[in-house]
Amino acid sequence: MTETVTLTGARPFDGGEPVDLVLRDGIIASIAPAGAAAAEGEIVDADGRFIGPGFWDAHVHFTQHVIRRRRVDLTETRSAADVLDVVRRARAGGAPLSDGMLMGYGFRDGLWPVPASLDALDAVVSDVPVVLVSGDLHCGWMNRAAERRFGLALDETGLLREGPWIQLMHSFDEVSALPADAYREAADAAAARGVVGIVEYENTDNVAEWSKRTANGLASLRADIAVWPDRLESVIADGRRTGDVVDAQGLVTFGRLKVVVDGSLNTRTAWCWDPYPGMDPGHPHACGMESVPIPELRRLLERARGAGIEAAVHAIGDRANTEVLDTFEALGMKGVIEHAQLVRDEDFARFAALELIASVQPEHAMDDRDVADRHWAGRTGRAFAFGSLHRSGAALRLGSDAPVAPLDPWVSLSAATARSRGDREAWHPEQRLPLDVALAASVRTSLAVGQPADLVLTDRDPYASDRDELRTMPVAATLLGGRFTWRTI
Secondary structure: OOOOEEEEEEEEOOOOOOEEEEEEOOEEEEEEEOOOOOOOOEEEEOOOOEEEEOEEEEEEOHHHHHHHOOOEEOOOOOOHHHHHHHHHHHHHOOOOOEOOEEEEEEEOOOOOOOOOOHHHHHHHOOOOOEEEEEOOOOEEEEOHHHHHHHOOOOOOOOEEEHHHHHHHHOOOOOHHHOOOOHHHHHHHHHHOOOEEEEEEOOOOOHHHHHHHHHHOOOOOOEEEEEEOHHHHHHHHHOOOOOOOEOOOOOOEEEEEEEEEOEOOOOOOOOOOOOOOOOOOOOOOOOOOOEOOOHHHHHHHHHHHHHOOOEEEEEEOOHHHHHHHHHHHHHHOOOEEEEEOOEOOHHHHHHHHHOOEEEEEOHHHHHHHHHHHHHHOOOOHHHEOOHHHHHHOOOEEEEOOOEOOOOOOHHHHHHHHHHOOOOOOOOOOHHHOOOHHHHHHOOEOOOOOOOOEOOEEEEOOOHHHOOHHHHHOOOEEEEEEOOEEEEEOO
């Protein structure tokens, strides 16, 4: 039997007097002025707290997010020497191995004064394979034991990038070492920050994996799950279409085909119109990398569309965005462009004209502002240009790309609206989003009768909160379909 809850005395995010809400059968059954509702079921006094629709994170790699907690943390390193020092101490301190490997996560080498070195890493640890995952997930730094284990031929840096690396990364058997409740704990942690749903872009059999998770008790998140090209024919054969519910609990929905057209900024593989500084213009990857050739992208999108599957395409560099926009336009097809980190001025308006969604990750602008200033020098006025996208009429969706940034909507909201953190001034403040726009880009429902009872209650008013108060917003309760998935009240 579905639980009925009456929330009393809650103040809507968008202003107005306190209201009472009756939540029944998973939906908002009524909204009335405070004190006017005929209370039903469990009565919960919101006591003047603030209420709005629950948040969706529009871009997550959930398994990578869960596994990150078990890897050596490299996120605070600023150089190759820093990384080597952390790895040395981790090995000496008996850091646990994963499938016989010492795994680390979070280095960003875009600004390192001295590049990565295979010899240097091997000199620190040589007795076990060491695999260090970059913060953007687009490259790995390995020692010779790892090189031998995986049959690789690494260059002098020890770095493996893009396609070969991504394929290798998804082959690691770290999942079997995870505690049985690791996914549930990660989902509950997201719910504690007001999250009700995620868009899952992990490269795995998401239908099977997520059906198993919800059957085993993961009940605090909805998930829209993607398929990558190598599994496209399989899901077509199974009759999967965008929007299909795939699990018995009704929490998991089949989403989109995910295609990765280029690399990333930190790895200097984002596909751009102009060469990266210091690169020989004649080098085949001077402007980044075309991970999936555009003719193949078109074939994949046509194949998916014919089977009732929509598409989401990763495009970071401005050349990648132009080519992906051209492809969607040529096919007359709607869809999502993931990241859209660097966009030509003449391409902003095309997002709205082609009815494409720009799925962006605001905290990346804070993480990458310095590497962008170096490697996209002279172009950063149109980098992470959320304001330009909004002003052009583009539909926006906000996410984290977890584990690349925290799976926390308040972090994204703060970054989107302030373009600063810590003691730094706003970076290209003209690209800030108004809070109401950022909030709308972070939800799928509204505070209205008949809408799903996916809700968040906060102890502070978002509209009266400064940058840091937004980032650390206390969440008093989260409800999914009228069920509490997190509460302090």
